[in-house]
Amino acid sequence: MVITIPSQEFTDLLNEISKKWQEEWSKNRIFEADPRDQKKFFTTVAFPYPNSPFHLGHGRTYVTGDVYARFMRMRGYNVLFPMGFHFTGTPIITMADDVAKGDKDLLDIFRNIYEIPPDVIPKLSDPLFMANYFKEEIKAAMREIGLSIDWRREFTTIDPHFSAFIVWQFSKLQKKGYVVKDTHPVGWCPVHNLPVGMHDTKGDMEPEIGEYVVIFFETKMGSLAAATLRPETIFGAVAVWINPKATYAVVESWGRRVIVSERAAEKLKFQIDVKVLEKVNGSELLKITAINPVTGKEIPVLPADFVDPTTATGVVMSVPAHAPFDYYYLKKAKVSIEPIPVVAVEGQGESPAKELVESSHPKNDADLKKLTEQLYRLEYNKGVMRSDVLRLVKEELRAELSPIAGKQVPEARKMITDLLLQRKAGTKILEIMNKPVYCRCGNEVVVKILQDQWFLDYGNPEWKAKAKKLLANMRVIPEETRKDFEYALDWLQKRACARTRGLGTPLPWDKKWIIESLSDSTIYMAYYTLSHKLREFGLHPSQLTEETWDYILLGEGDVKAVAERNKIGIEALQELRRHFTYWYPLDLRHSGPDLIPNHLSFFIFNHAGIFPEDLWPRGVAVNGFILYEGKKMSKSLRNIVPLRKAIRTYGADVIRIALSSLVDMSSDANFTEAGARAITDNLKRFYELMQMRSGSSIDGTPERWLRSKLHRLVRDVTPLMESMRFREVINELLFNLSSYINEYLEMVRSESREYNNDVIREVVETWTKLMSPFAPHLTEEMWHQMGHNTFLSLESWPTPDFNKINDEVELEHEYHKLLIEDIRAILNVYKGKPSAVVLYVHDGSLNQVVKSALDVLSKGGTMKDFMQMNTPKSKEEARTLQRIMQYVTEMPETVKRLVLSNVNEMDVTRKGVPFLRYKLNLEVEVLPYTQEVRQKINKEALPYRPAILVK
Numbered sequence: 001m002v003i004t005i006p007s008q009e010f011t012d013l014l015n016e017i018s019k020k021w022q023e024e025w026s027k028n029r030i031f032e033a034d035p036r037d038q039k040k041f042f043t044t045v046a047f048p049y050p051n052s053p054f055h056l057g058h059g060r061t062y063v064t065g066d067v068y069a070r071f072m073r074m075r076g077y078n079v080l081f082p083m084g085f086h087f088t089g090t091p092i093i094t095m096a097d098d099v100a101k102g103d104k105d106l107l108d109i110f111r112n113i114y115e116i117p118p119d120v121i122p123k124l125s126d127p128l129f130m131a132n133y134f135k136e137e138i139k140a141a142m143r144e145i146g147l148s149i150d151w152r153r154e155f156t157t158i159d160p161h162f163s164a165f166i167v168w169q170f171s172k173l174q175k176k177g178y179v180v181k182d183t184h185p186v187g188w189c190p191v192h193n194l195p196v197g198m199h200d201t202k203g204d205m206e207p208e209i210g211e212y213v214v215i216f217f218e219t220k221m222g223s224l225a226a227a228t229l230r231p232e233t234i235f236g237a238v239a240v241w242i243n244p245k246a247t248y249a250v251v252e253s254w255g256r257r258v259i260v261s262e263r264a265a266e267k268l269k270f271q272i273d274v275k276v277l278e279k280v281n282g283s284e285l286l287k288i289t290a291i292n293p294v295t296g297k298e299i300p301v302l303p304a305d306f307v308d309p310t311t312a313t314g315v316v317m318s319v320p321a322h323a324p325f326d327y328y329y330l331k332k333a334k335v336s337i338e339p340i341p342v343v344a345v346e347g348q349g350e351s352p353a354k355e356l357v358e359s360s361h362p363k364n365d366a367d368l369k370k371l372t373e374q375l376y377r378l379e380y381n382k383g384v385m386r387s388d389v390l391r392l393v394k395e396e397l398r399a400e401l402s403p404i405a406g407k408q409v410p411e412a413r414k415m416i417t418d419l420l421l422q423r424k425a426g427t428k429i430l431e432i433m434n435k436p437v438y439c440r441c442g443n444e445v446v447v448k449i450l451q452d453q454w455f456l457d458y459g460n461p462e463w464k465a466k467a468k469k470l471l472a473n474m475r476v477i478p479e480e481t482r483k484d485f486e487y488a489l490d491w492l493q494k495r496a497c498a499r500t501r502g503l504g505t506p507l508p509w510d511k512k513w514i515i516e517s518l519s520d521s522t523i524y525m526a527y528y529t530l531s532h533k534l535r536e537f538g539l540h541p542s543q544l545t546e547e548t549w550d551y552i553l554l555g556e557g558d559v560k561a562v563a564e565r566n567k568i569g570i571e572a573l574q575e576l577r578r579h580f581t582y583w584y585p586l587d588l589r590h591s592g593p594d595l596i597p598n599h600l601s602f603f604i605f606n607h608a609g610i611f612p613e614d615l616w617p618r619g620v621a622v623n624g625f626i627l628y629e630g631k632k633m634s635k636s637l638r639n640i641v642p643l644r645k646a647i648r649t650y651g652a653d654v655i656r657i658a659l660s661s662l663v664d665m666s667s668d669a670n671f672t673e674a675g676a677r678a679i680t681d682n683l684k685r686f687y688e689l690m691q692m693r694s695g696s697s698i699d700g701t702p703e704r705w706l707r708s709k710l711h712r713l714v715r716d717v718t719p720l721m722e723s724m725r726f727r728e729v730i731n732e733l734l735f736n737l738s739s740y741i742n743e744y745l746e747m748v749r750s751e752s753r754e755y756n757n758d759v760i761r762e763v764v765e766t767w768t769k770l771m772s773p774f775a776p777h778l779t780e781e782m783w784h785q786m787g788h789n790t791f792l793s794l795e796s797w798p799t800p801d802f803n804k805i806n807d808e809v810e811l812e813h814e815y816h817k818l819l820i821e822d823i824r825a826i827l828n829v830y831k832g833k834p835s836a837v838v839l840y841v842h843d844g845s846l847n848q849v850v851k852s853a854l855d856v857l858s859k860g861g862t863m864k865d866f867m868q869m870n871t872p873k874s875k876e877e878a879r880t881l882q883r884i885m886q887y888v889t890e891m892p893e894t895v896k897r898l899v900l901s902n903v904n905e906m907d908v909t910r911k912g913v914p915f916l917r918y919k920l921n922l923e924v925e926v927l928p929y930t931q932e933v934r935q936k937i938n939k940e941a942l943p944y945r946p947a948i949l950v951k
Helices: 007-028 056-074 091-101 104-113 121-125 127-144 160-175 231-236 262-268 324-332 352-360 365-382 395-404 409-422 461-472 479-491 524-528 531-536 546-554 559-566 570-583 593-610 643-650 652-661 673-689 701-722 726-750 757-771 776-785 807-829 847-858 863-869 875-889 893-901 905-911 913-920 931-937
Strands: 040-045 078-080 179-189 209-219 222-228 239-242 247-253 256-261 275-281 289-291 298-303 315-318 426-432 446-457 475-477 494-496 588-591 619-622 626-628 669-671 836-841 923-928 947-950
Touching: 007 127, 007 643, 007 652, 007 673, 007 776, 040 056, 040 524, 040 570, 056 078, 056 588, 056 619, 056 626, 056 643, 056 652, 091 104, 091 121, 091 127, 104 121, 121 127, 127 643, 160 179, 160 524, 160 531, 160 546, 160 593, 179 209, 179 494, 209 231, 209 256, 209 409, 222 231, 222 239, 222 315, 231 409, 239 324, 247 262, 256 262, 256 315, 324 352, 324 365, 352 365, 365 409, 395 409, 409 426, 426 446, 461 479, 461 593, 475 479, 479 593, 531 570, 546 559, 546 570, 559 570, 588 593, 593 619, 643 652, 652 669, 652 673, 652 726, 652 776, 669 673, 673 726, 673 757, 673 776, 701 726, 701 757, 701 807, 726 757, 726 913, 757 776, 807 893, 807 905, 807 913, 807 947, 836 905, 847 863, 847 875, 847 893, 863 875, 905 913, 905 923, 913 923, 931 947
Parallel strands: 040 078, 040 588, 222 256, 239 298, 475 619, 588 619, 626 669, 836 923
Antiparallel strands: 179 446, 209 222, 209 289, 209 426, 239 315, 247 256, 247 275, 289 298, 446 494, 836 947
16 A cells, blocks of 8 residues: 655655755765775866855756766765865955945845845855855755765865965966966956956856957048947948947047047056047037048948947947848938948848848847847858959059958958058957956956966967867767867967955965966865865975975875975875875866856866876866746846755755756756656655555566566666766656556556565665665665665666566567557547457468568668569559558557567467556457458458457
8 A cells, every 4th residue: 555645745754854864974974985996986066156155056066966976986986076165266255345335135135035144144244254154054055955075175265275285286387388477358347456257257257358340430520430340341331320329539549539439438448548538429420421441432420329339439330231230220210321232142132131131020139139140150151252342442442452352251351450450540459248247346347458467378389289188088078068168278368367356375476466266276176185184184284385296296206305305204195195196087077068168178278287198187067057937047036046945945856856857968957846846746656656565476477567667777777877868867767667667557457466566676676776866865765764774875876687678578568558549549539439349460471571561661662672572463462562561661660570579469469458458448359350350340450450340
């Protein structure tokens, strides 16, 4: 008898079970890993910034990493899964400043979403108090979600021992020429006067710096500085757009009087010398005309609200033949200017922007933006400069530009840009391409050309080649993200690596600088291997000199000399070296896709730059984000769900499955209430299944079938686990296996008997092992309730018993289900109340012909080939052959396999009679198909397609 537990009671039970086993695991220290004579697996997940508690979105990467760590532990590996906390940089300081300022939104989120006690909130204005408070909050969430972490190795990035490690790292990089002092553009906070990277910005956005070409259109007031990403279309510029509602400035820059938006003038001061001479309303600029510097034509200055005065210069040239925005707004304003086509694409018309707009009917700027991106890509990849473009060029430039006709767009772009720069008719500026990006202090990030700044030179050809070699030899999960890594390694150049504000380690040779947060979090995985041993041996940070680290991490130097000079015991040094060499290299690194262009790529570069090839990391795994009820979680939407609250609401194991396994690794997962409840119901189903102990000992066909499905499942999910295809695994374990059990119970009921106790126990025991990485608490409880006294988390992963995989039994049952489908299709249109079904089974005389048809089809043959192989002797025989070929063409895979297996159709069909009767709730009779039957019922039978008569 099964006791059914109400859903809420089951969730409460899940929470009780989770707490119980978390305490047992901790008390027995089962996840503490030390070197031993066993194959090792070392995995890490990005250590968190403790500037707020974990929410549901944070959980996916950590749970996914833990699922794999638990799987590898059960596969017989000595698994190390450590954790630390990232205190470095400005995020914690900025958040503490916001608390001190009484930021209403932040305080509301702390009080009403994260439920931080009112007496704690004022204390969060102290950065170190905040860091330590949230560190403990995050640590509690990690324990409650069941992460199998070795907590002995915990550290923070401002611990003195870790700082000594970072000093060593940067000293190595500097000596190799990978740290340089240079002038370079960076994202910049204009308030704190600091370079800004991903972890310094709201929403963790990496400022992407790109280049605009500025073209000077002469006017009587000065040069209108039109910024463009497509300078090759200058030939078709028929107007200049400005925003009439914005304020513009006449400035002295680039050795001339230039007109840009007021906002642009302020931003450009961070890149070049800009002297504001006067300010002018945008509407005033509509009274002047401008000269196209390439065509020499006088063109109007037109109003456009779509021009963003904060982007680039706030001035845009209008090319309606190739810019959907321009064509749309010229037409809307009823300005009669004919588009001038410049770029040709095979198969496209004269004026592609016009055609796109008139065929797509855009309704708003978002639609126009999509069309712009579509046309930009098309023309960049497939466009060439029109042969008649030179007729547009003013006389004095024609000779110089004569080679441009017929050139592909990228080449033409370079030619026209070089000409504009050489003739001082244009220049280049830098802009944040993914703007707006905001510093955590709330100010918009700009581009600044930094003088005398320390950079990690990721553009160094030698270093880049090593990084690419590392990536080429590294496992990437999912494999399709490799191209994102390849792009990032190519794109990365110099990266500012130090700040004058924030927590962290001073730059060893220039201590007024502090190493920034994305630069000290690249090889810290090496530090995990011995962080606890440094404390155990009582070493002082001053003893962790460069030569100490050289010996421990690189095996360089004489151990006796290193020990003597640094006053460290030889045995301690050798033990530290042993721990490092046992665990390194890192086997797998987990993170989110937003870290590919920065942290994960820096991780590759720094390992390649410092360590020999045999210590390079072996793998990286990247998973998508978490949505909540279909929407991205954000403070503005107030839809952030704290992870600990979600665990209390649904149970840790439900959250683990929802976060790790409902979609493929690379896709964003949508957490929903309905989805969580479905997971709960399925877990409850298996928990209740464990209580089924009142069955029989009969071991018949249903038992052979269920064991076969179970061991086939074990065989199939193991490689899926190895490649982290968790969605497919959970689909098998939670949903398909549940349906197999239901089917098995129907099979035994059709035989008017009870289920077999042994087979149910075998299924449940195997299921607990397979589900243990995903639902470790519930399965640990079930394992012990079934009488085991070992920790399931340390048990071996199941291996399939191939002797129990029975193709014949499975195939026959699939065939019985196909028969049920066919009968139900007839019953659906049957008029009257059916009482019985008769199946007239073919005598097998056409089996060889059917096999012949299958053979022809498998080789790509046709009806003609089939007819030639089986020459018909009469029209009736020809019709039969045609019917067989048609039948075989539509034949289900199950039936094909039955035909080829040579089993007796009558025997197979009769075996299924009890199941058919049970499922149809009708009498079922199986009889041979004869000529008399054919004449009587006027129905055809073919091999494995009996004639069906409903009575």
